[in-house]
Amino acid sequence: MTQTLLPRLERVSLGARIGILAAAVAAAVVVLVSMAAFFVVRGSLLASLDENLQQRAVAAAQSQLARPELLATVPSEILGAADIRVALLYSSGLAQSAEGAASAPPLSEVELAVARGEEPESVRSASGYRVVAVQAGEGRALVIAQKMDSTQAALAGLATTLPVIGGIGVVFAGLAGAAVARAGLRPVQRLTEATERVTATGQLSPIRVSGSDELARLTRSFNEMLGALAASQEQQRRLVADAGHELRTPLTSLRTNLELLASAERPGAPTLPREDREEMLTDVRAQVQELTQLIGDLTELARDDLPTAAREPVELVDVVERALERVRRRAGPDIGFDVTLVPWTLVGEAPALERAVLNLLDNAVKWSPPGGHVRLRMVPLDDWTVVVEVADSGPGIAEEDRPHVFERFYRADTSRTMPGSGLGLAIVRQVAVRHGGAVWADKAPEGGALLSLRLPGRRADLP
Numbered sequence: 001m002t003q004t005l006l007p008r009l010e011r012v013s014l015g016a017r018i019g020i021l022a023a024a025v026a027a028a029v030v031v032l033v034s035m036a037a038f039f040v041v042r043g044s045l046l047a048s049l050d051e052n053l054q055q056r057a058v059a060a061a062q063s064q065l066a067r068p069e070l071l072a073t074v075p076s077e078i079l080g081a082a083d084i085r086v087a088l089l090y091s092s093g094l095a096q097s098a099e100g101a102a103s104a105p106p107l108s109e110v111e112l113a114v115a116r117g118e119e120p121e122s123v124r125s126a127s128g129y130r131v132v133a134v135q136a137g138e139g140r141a142l143v144i145a146q147k148m149d150s151t152q153a154a155l156a157g158l159a160t161t162l163p164v165i166g167g168i169g170v171v172f173a174g175l176a177g178a179a180v181a182r183a184g185l186r187p188v189q190r191l192t193e194a195t196e197r198v199t200a201t202g203q204l205s206p207i208r209v210s211g212s213d214e215l216a217r218l219t220r221s222f223n224e225m226l227g228a229l230a231a232s233q234e235q236q237r238r239l240v241a242d243a244g245h246e247l248r249t250p251l252t253s254l255r256t257n258l259e260l261l262a263s264a265e266r267p268g269a270p271t272l273p274r275e276d277r278e279e280m281l282t283d284v285r286a287q288v289q290e291l292t293q294l295i296g297d298l299t300e301l302a303r304d305d306l307p308t309a310a311r312e313p314v315e316l317v318d319v320v321e322r323a324l325e326r327v328r329r330r331a332g333p334d335i336g337f338d339v340t341l342v343p344w345t346l347v348g349e350a351p352a353l354e355r356a357v358l359n360l361l362d363n364a365v366k367w368s369p370p371g372g373h374v375r376l377r378m379v380p381l382d383d384w385t386v387v388v389e390v391a392d393s394g395p396g397i398a399e400e401d402r403p404h405v406f407e408r409f410y411r412a413d414t415s416r417t418m419p420g421s422g423l424g425l426a427i428v429r430q431v432a433v434r435h436g437g438a439v440w441a442d443k444a445p446e447g448g449a450l451l452s453l454r455l456p457g458r459r460a461d462l463p
Helices: 002-010 012-061 109-115 151-185 186-201 214-264 274-301 318-334 350-367 424-434
Strands: 085-090 095-097 121-126 129-135 142-149 313-317 337-341 344-348 373-382 385-391 438-443 448-456
Touching: 002 337, 002 424, 012 129, 012 151, 085 109, 085 129, 095 373, 109 121, 129 424, 151 313, 186 214, 214 274, 313 318, 313 350, 318 337, 318 344, 318 350, 318 373, 318 385, 337 424, 344 350, 350 373, 350 385, 350 448, 424 448
Parallel strands: 337 373
Antiparallel strands: 085 095, 085 142, 121 129, 129 142, 313 344, 373 385, 385 448, 438 448
């Protein structure tokens, strides 16, 4: 039964389930209260009846009615009620009633025990009567019985009234629970509609928030999620648009060179001079290398700032030295390097950190003129933070461009003719954020650009 009921409830709306739950709780409370009220009233009525009968029995036992010769001549109405039966019960079991055996009250061993002096009094129900027995002298008991018709009628009316009133209360409780649930779940309904709207249309507009309760907090969190999704969509859209723009130029140049080379191979076409052919092939190789680097950078940025490698303790000096060695090979003897390193350990991704330092050094070499110097320093800010500074001897970065140099595909006006995809410094910022650090640009004392990468960790030479 329970197994078949639960799936049915799961198909019912949450508001209806709350209404059903409220009605069920109200029904349980009504049943308990009704039972308690019935038994309390029943006990009260019986206690009142018993007290009244005991007072009459004691008064009769102490009066002349307890005399056998008078009991036979005195009607029971003298005790104040026409539905009372009176009898004298002897310890031998003989009973004498006021109007003969037909009018004798129900008798049993309970009353006989009172007559024998074994019990001071007794009270019980029998044959629709409430029977009370008290001692009326040596070896005798006065027994009085009164019909319980009025008491049973009152209890029957109570037993009928309580379920009716309780049923009405259950209905109202269910309706009130459904109404409260409908009002309380209105923000949830708005969230549901917003989710359906996002699924159907892709619109990420926030929904209205009212109040400061838990549902209002849920709505605000949902709006924050919509804002994050909108920002992510805009970021992806810009990335695709910028990537398409950056890919268009090398692809167009590559296609033009390949078409010229293919045209020169056709029968009857003018022969390309050897120098022009070599120049075109060199240009094609450079464009292929530029496309390869651009696609690699795009792949790196497409991680969306999520770590893809296992994190482990990293000696930052080793990472910097490996990147420095690669840059020195590419830069040749025209660029000098001034290096200051300090032992530093952090938990992170060694390949990503090496790529970030390599991009900073490549950028410095690109902007340094022949005979220039690149300064690389590791400066501890405290025992838990280090800054990797890379300064070049180039023209520097304009102040209005400094906040944007780490953005994807950003190119200052002075750098649009320089090689590169505009993604190298964006990768540096992504690696810094992934490791809990930051990046910024400033002016170097030498006059060139100063790019700084802040990273957490600890000094490796500390105990």
